[in-house]
Amino acid sequence: MKLVDTHAHLYFEQYRNDLTQVLLNARQAGLEALINIGIDLDTSKMCAEMAEAHSIMYAAAGIHPHDVASIKENDLEEIAALLEHPKVVAIGEVGLDFYRDISAPEDQRKIFKIFLDWSLEYEMPLIIHTREAEEDILKLISSRKKKGWRGVFHCFPGDEEMAKAVLDLGFYISFTGNITFKKSSSYRVMKSVPLERLLIETDSPFLTPVPFRGKRNEPAYVQYVAQSIANAKGVSVESVAERTTLNAMNLFGLSL
Numbered sequence: 568m569k570l571v572d573t574h575a576h577l578y579f580e581q582y583r584n585d586l587t588q589v590l591l592n593a594r595q596a597g598l599e600a601l602i603n604i605g606i607d608l609d610t611s612k613m614c615a616e617m618a619e620a621h622s623i624m625y626a627a628a629g630i631h632p633h634d635v636a637s638i639k640e641n642d643l644e645e646i647a648a649l650l651e652h653p654k655v656v657a658i659g660e661v662g663l664d665f666y667r668d669i670s671a672p673e674d675q676r677k678i679f680k681i682f683l684d685w686s687l688e689y690e691m692p693l694i695i696h697t698r699e700a701e702e703d704i705l706k707l708i709s710s711r712k713k714k715g716w717r718g719v720f721h722c723f724p725g726d727e728e729m730a731k732a733v734l735d736l737g738f739y740i741s742f743t744g745n746i747t748f749k750k751s752s753s754y755r756v757m758k759s760v761p762l763e764r765l766l767i768e769t770d771s772p773f774l775t776p777v778p779f780r781g782k783r784n785e786p787a788y789v790q791y792v793a794q795s796i797a798n799a800k801g802v803s804v805e806s807v808a809e810r811t812t813l814n815a816m817n818l819f820g821l822s823l
C-alpha cells in the first residue's frame with residue numbers, strides 16, 4: 568500500500584528526540600512521501616533543509632494566517648527564493664483564519680492575495696488553511712479574474728455546500744484524523760467528496776486519529792485517515808491509498 572501524508576509539521580519540538588524513528592514508522596506504514604509544511608519563514612527554511620536530508624520528505628513554504636502579524640521586512644522575498652528549491656512543492660500553508668483573529672483580517676487578506684498571485688507566477692499549488700473565513704476566501708479566489716489556481720483546502724472545515732464550491736473551483740479537499748472522531752461533521756462532509764478530489768493528511772503533531780487520539784500524531788497514522796474514508800465509501804483501504812497517492816502526485820508533481 569502506497570500512502571502520502573500531504574500535511575505535517577515535523578520541525579516541532581515534539582519530534583526532536585525521535586524523528587528517525589518517526590520516519591521509519593512512516594516507511595513501514597507504506598508512506599512514499601510526506602510534505603512538511605512551513606508556517607513562517609524560519610519553519611519554511613527548516614522544511615527545505617529537512618527535505619534535503621530525508622528522501623521521503625518534501626516541503627512547502629508559506630506564512631500561516633496566524634503568523635502574518637509577525638512578518639518581517641524581507642520575509643516574503645526569502646519565501647519567494649525558497650519556492651525555487653527543488654524539494655519545495657507547494658506554497659503553504661497560507662490562507663485566512665478569522666476564528667482566533669491572531670492577525671488582523673486586513674493583513675491576512677493582503678498577504679493571501681500575494682500568495683494567490685505567486686501560485687500562478689511560480690506555477691505552484693497552494694495549501695490553504697481557513698477557518699471561519701470560508702466565504703471570504705472563496706470570494707477572493709473566484710472574484711479575481713485569473714484562472715488556473717491549483718491547490719488543496721487542508722483540514723477541511725466547511726460543510727457540503729462549501730465543499731461543492733471548492734470542487735467547482737478545481738481545488739482538492741484534504742481531511743485529517745478528525746474524520747475518525749465520533750460525531751465528526753467532517754466525516755459526513757468527506758462522504759460527499761469524490762475520491763478523485765480527496766487528499767489525506769495527518770497535520771502532525773495535531774489531530775491524532777482514533778485509535779491514538781490524545782497522543783502525539785505522526786505521519787504513519789495517515790493510514791487511519793485512509794481507513795476511515797474506505798469505510799465511508801465502502802471501498803478497500805488499498806484503493807483509497809492508491810487514488811489519494813495519485814492525486815497527491817498530480818497536484819504536487821511528485822514522481823513516486
Ligand SMILES: [Zn+2]
Nearest residue numbers: 660696721722
Ligand atoms: Zn492549518
Ligand SMILES: [Zn+2]
Nearest residue numbers: 574604660770
Ligand atoms: Zn498545518
